[in-house]
Amino acid sequence: MKFYEFEAKQLLRKHGIPLVRGEVAETAKAAKKIAAEIDGPVILKAQVIAPGLTATSVREASDPAEAKAAAAELLEIDDGGRKPKGVLVEARPSGPTYSLSFTYDGTAKLPVIAGSDLAGKIDDIGDEHPNRIVRRHFSALFPFSDYIAKELVRSMGFGGGDLNRMTRIVSGLARLFLKYDLADLDITSLVKLDDGSFVLRDVEADLEIEARHRQRPMLDELGFAKDDLRQVREPTEFELEGARIDAEDPRGIISPIAEFDGNIGLVIGAGGGSLTLTDAVRKHGGRPANYAAIGGNPSVDKARRLTKLVLSKPGVDKVAVMSNVVSNTRADLVARGVIKAIVEMGYEPADKILIFRVPGAWEADAAKILKKYGIEYCDRTVSISEAARRAVEKAG
Amino acid sequence: MAVIVHKDFQFIVQGITGREALNFTRECLEYGSKIIGGVTPGKGGREVYGVSVYDTVREITERERVDGTVITVPLAFAPDAAFEAIDAGIKEIVIITEGIPRKDASAVVEYAALRGARVIGPNCLGVITPDVCRFGSLGGPAVDCRKAFKPGVVGVMSRSGGMTTEICNALTLSGLGVSTAISIGGDPVIGSTYADLIPLFEADEDTRAVVVYSEPGGTAEAELARWTQENNSRLPIVAFVAGRFMDEMPGMSFGHAGTVVNKKVDSPADKMRRMREAGISVAEEIGDIPDLVRERIGN
Amino acid sequence: MGMFIRVDVDNSIVAKTPGLAEKLVEVCPVKIFALGKKAGAVAVVEENVDECTLCDLCMQACPQGIRVIKLYE
Numbered sequence: 001m002k003f004y005e006f007e008a009k010q011l012l013r014k015h016g017i018p019l020v021r022g023e024v025a026e027t028a029k030a031a032k033k034i035a036a037e038i039d040g041p042v043i044l045k046a047q048v049i050a051p052g053l054t055a056t057s058v059r060e061a062s063d064p065a066e067a068k069a070a071a072a073e074l075l076e077i078d079d080g081g082r083k084p085k086g087v088l089v090e091a092r093p094s095g096p097t098y099s100l101s102f103t104y105d106g107t108a109k110l111p112v113i114a115g116s117d118l119a120g121k122i123d124d125i126g127d128e129h130p131n132r133i134v135r136r137h138f139s140a141l142f143p144f145s146d147y148i149a150k151e152l153v154r155s156m157g158f159g160g161g162d163l164n165r166m167t168r169i170v171s172g173l174a175r176l177f178l179k180y181d182l183a184d185l186d187i188t189s190l191v192k193l194d195d196g197s198f199v200l201r202d203v204e205a206d207l208e209i210e211a212r213h214r215q216r217p218m219l220d221e222l223g224f225a226k227d228d229l230r231q232v233r234e235p236t237e238f239e240l241e242g243a244r245i246d247a248e249d250p251r252g253i254i255s256p257i258a259e260f261d262g263n264i265g266l267v268i269g270a271g272g273g274s275l276t277l278t279d280a281v282r283k284h285g286g287r288p289a290n291y292a293a294i295g296g297n298p299s300v301d302k303a304r305r306l307t308k309l310v311l312s313k314p315g316v317d318k319v320a321v322m323s324n325v326v327s328n329t330r331a332d333l334v335a336r337g338v339i340k341a342i343v344e345m346g347y348e349p350a351d352k353i354l355i356f357r358v359p360g361a362w363e364a365d366a367a368k369i370l371k372k373y374g375i376e377y378c379d380r381t382v383s384i385s386e387a388a389r390r391a392v393e394k395a396g
Numbered sequence: 397m398a399v400i401v402h403k404d405f406q407f408i409v410q411g412i413t414g415r416e417a418l419n420f421t422r423e424c425l426e427y428g429s430k431i432i433g434g435v436t437p438g439k440g441g442r443e444v445y446g447v448s449v450y451d452t453v454r455e456i457t458e459r460e461r462v463d464g465t466v467i468t469v470p471l472a473f474a475p476d477a478a479f480e481a482i483d484a485g486i487k488e489i490v491i492i493t494e495g496i497p498r499k500d501a502s503a504v505v506e507y508a509a510l511r512g513a514r515v516i517g518p519n520c521l522g523v524i525t526p527d528v529c530r531f532g533s534l535g536g537p538a539v540d541c542r543k544a545f546k547p548g549v550v551g552v553m554s555r556s557g558g559m560t561t562e563i564c565n566a567l568t569l570s571g572l573g574v575s576t577a578i579s580i581g582g583d584p585v586i587g588s589t590y591a592d593l594i595p596l597f598e599a600d601e602d603t604r605a606v607v608v609y610s611e612p613g614g615t616a617e618a619e620l621a622r623w624t625q626e627n628n629s630r631l632p633i634v635a636f637v638a639g640r641f642m643d644e645m646p647g648m649s650f651g652h653a654g655t656v657v658n659k660k661v662d663s664p665a666d667k668m669r670r671m672r673e674a675g676i677s678v679a680e681e682i683g684d685i686p687d688l689v690r691e692r693i694g695n
Numbered sequence: 696m697g698m699f700i701r702v703d704v705d706n707s708i709v710a711k712t713p714g715l716a717e718k719l720v721e722v723c724p725v726k727i728f729a730l731g732k733k734a735g736a737v738a739v740v741e742e743n744v745d746e747c748t749l750c751d752l753c754m755q756a757c758p759q760g761i762r763v764i765k766l767y768e
Contacts, residue, residue, distance in 0.1 A: 050647070051646045051647040051658075052646070104498050104502060104584060104585050105615075106584060106585055106586070106589065106614045106615050106616060106619075107589065107591070107615055107616075107619045109501075109502055109505045109506070109585050109586070109587070110502055110506065111499075111502060123659050123660065123661075127660075139503075139506060140499045140500075140502040140503040140506065141502070141503040141506045141507055178499060181497055181499055183498065183584070208497045208498055208499065209649075210495045210496065210497045210498075211497040211499070214497075231648070232645075232646070232647035232648055251415065253494075256649060256650055258648065258650065269558065270556065270557070270558035271556050271557075271558065271582050271611075271655070272554070272555065272556020272557075272558055272559035272562075272582070272609060272611060272638055273556065273558045273559060273562065274650070275556075275611060275612075275638035275639035275641075275642070275650060275655070276559065276562075276636075276638040276639075276682065278639075278641055278650075279638060279639065279640050279641055280681070282641055291650060293650070295558070296416070296494065297415075297416060297419070299725075299746055300699075300745050300746050301745075301746065323558065324556070324558040324559050324561065324562035325544055325558070325561040325562045325565045326536060326558060326561070327521055327533055327534050327535050327536045327541075327557060327558065327560075327561050328416055328419065328420065328521065328533045328536065328557075329558070330536075330748070333746075333748070336698070336699045336745055339698070340698055340699075340745065343698070359565075360535075360536050360540055360544070360561060361535075361536025361537055361540055362536065362537060362540070363540060364539075365749075365765070365767075368765075368767050368768060369699065369767045371767075372767045380543065380544070380565050380569070381569065383566070383681075383682060383683040384562065384681075384682055384683075385681045385682065385683050386683075414724075415724040415725070415748070418724060418750060418752075419748070419750070422750075444752075
């Protein structure tokens with residue numbers, strides 16, 4: 001879950017990390033005022049979530065009037081259906097510039113700090129100048145010790161007073177990274193000022209989505225709304241309802257749910273099966289109306305509500321019920337839920353189900369249920385690809 | 397031969413009285429697995445399907461050899477359950493629980509490494525060596541499980557529990573069968589990656605080829621490609637990469653928690669390129685996997 | 696009434712064993728049983744009946760007094 005840059009900086013500032021001067025403005029007029037206070041050239045950054053806006057969301061201005069004009073334009077950017085959450089107006093000091101990145105290394109299974117004497121995203125630097133990056137793993141099990149930061153900073157080439165100043169910054173950031181369950185923290189530019197001190201200029205931070213409940217106090221402090229998941233685009237009513245269905249019943253999952261613009265309703269699972277099935281439907285020329293990921297053995301009621309949601313979507317006439325060969329999710333419980341939904345909506349199950357391909361756990365019971373309602377049961381000899389092809393063909 | 401498990405493998409289930417654990421405990425017992433105890437704090441003294449329930453892990457490890465544990469306790473208690481198992485001396489730890497933040501997963505895995513234990517998962521379904529031992533919830537009820545997993549020559553590793561069974565089912569239908577299948581988990585930080593586990597298959601006489609299922613997100617495929625290039629493995633590898641549609645939707649998250657395309661290395665296209673360059677065959681469809689395996693092992 | 700499952704309870708048998716009603720309530724993973732109005736009896740929670748996972752734990756606890764019937768067979 002992405003933080004807006006001003007939020008990330010608010011969090012860092014609170015914990016004594018040195019940052020460039022600046023404030024977030026909600027109007028062009030406020031931006032002008034902040035620029036006047038900074039009294040020098042400023043940079044303006046629209047606070048956005050959607051990817052691919054890097055080039056258009058940042059502007060430079062040499063005086064307050066210019067800042068006001070730039071802010072007015074930046075506030076109109078389309079951020080995946082949202083307005084920007086203000087414009088961050090900041091001083092732009094120059095000097096030797098560095099970058100730092102904190103993330104988890106899936107190979108070592110440990111958190112890792114990367115540092116470079118170049119500015120930018122560590123991944124981009126790694127593409128062109130892999131030898132300009134140094135790395136140091138640390139631990140999520142043991143408390144962070146300053147020497148780890150010192151070793152990294154030393155290997156970045158720092159010595160003397162710079163070494164101690166940078167060590168303080170890096171250890172402070174590492175502790176915040178752990179404390180606040182961040183998944184990624186990128187300091188894409190960190191500048192050494194003329195007086196020898198260091199300040200962070202550009203910051204990107206991502207919260208571990210699974211930790212959002214236990215990080216609620218911090219999120220509340222930042223004014224992060226409870227249902228704000230910082231998707232790359234504003235969630236649709238369909239997606240919000242899907243999330244609600246998932247949250248209201250802890251038995252199994254049906255999400256993530258996403259809305260697409262096609263006509264084939266998908267009641268599909270599980271995590272990997274849904275990815276494979278969505279690829280397969282598209283490969284056979286079908287247009288999915290949605291994404292769903294049934295898993296963890298959802299209750300009958302949850303499968304029922306998901307089916308109703310998908311079948312109620314405008315433009316969707318029929319659903320394809322498909323999954324990989326299931327282990328813990330039960331084919332019979334899915335069948336019960338899907339049929340119950342269709343009957344409750346006043347339709348004949350056989351008219352609304354394009355295909356039912358959920359082989360595996362309790363498939364014999366699922367087959368009996370389907371037979372009673374006149375639906376053909378596809379067994380495990382029908383491949384995922386073939387099931388998708390049949391669904392696409394039948395949907396027309 | 398088998399990987400991780402063996403004929404006399406004895407394990408316990410932590411969280412045994414939960415809805416899902418009840419299901420797979422019964423399924424494992426019917427399959428012939430040796431579950432020698434279960435743990436649910438506050439429910440010690442009960443019994444489920446003939447398996448005694450205890451309040452603590454040590455009550456079991458003090459009286460019997462415990463080779464492994466399957467952890468399926470609610471999210472908030474999962475790291476604690478893992479620490480308890482590690483401290484009780486259990487060496488093979490399958491964590492089924494989904495949604496554990498990566499910080500906690502990393503801490504558990506680091507602690508396990510210090511104590512010489514191995515973690516499979518989190519967010520996985522476990523391990524199965526067909527007709528030898530089922531350690532976790534792969535395959536569903538014994539009768540369905542036997543249909544999908546027949547003994548054979550292909551080792552399987554998969555980031556998706558469901559797709560583990562799907563792929564094994566395809567290998568079984570084709571007559572190749574499965575040596576051992578491991579659902580490694582779908583989270584960004586997991587205890588055992590493809591590259592960690594492939595040496596076990598390398599050492600397993602029954603395994604003649606390995607199939608991996610992969611998804612967008614993470615560095616596991618790049619790591620496997622590197623391993624393949626650096627080690628003169630006797631095993632041909634066939635991979636399938638799901639979620640290609642996600643290449644068109646950067647930043648969107650689908651499927652497992654680890655499944656998101658933010659960095660270049662996350663994208664299916666990049667994964668396929670790296671693996672092909674390392675000599676790994678990449679299947680276009682699940683259904684193509686058996687033929688590719690046959691091609692590679694000359695059968 | 697469930698669409699797929701029916702649970703028949705003979706409370707005259709359940710009530711014979713002290714504590715059995717409580718055990719049935721506890722043992723069901725999907726809360727199909729609630730304590731009945733009469734002492735020692737259980738009531739069936741109809742809205743949960745279709746959630747039955749066919750785990751058989753209730754029938755194992757009271758083989759004579761509980762029957763779970765699949766309406767699709």
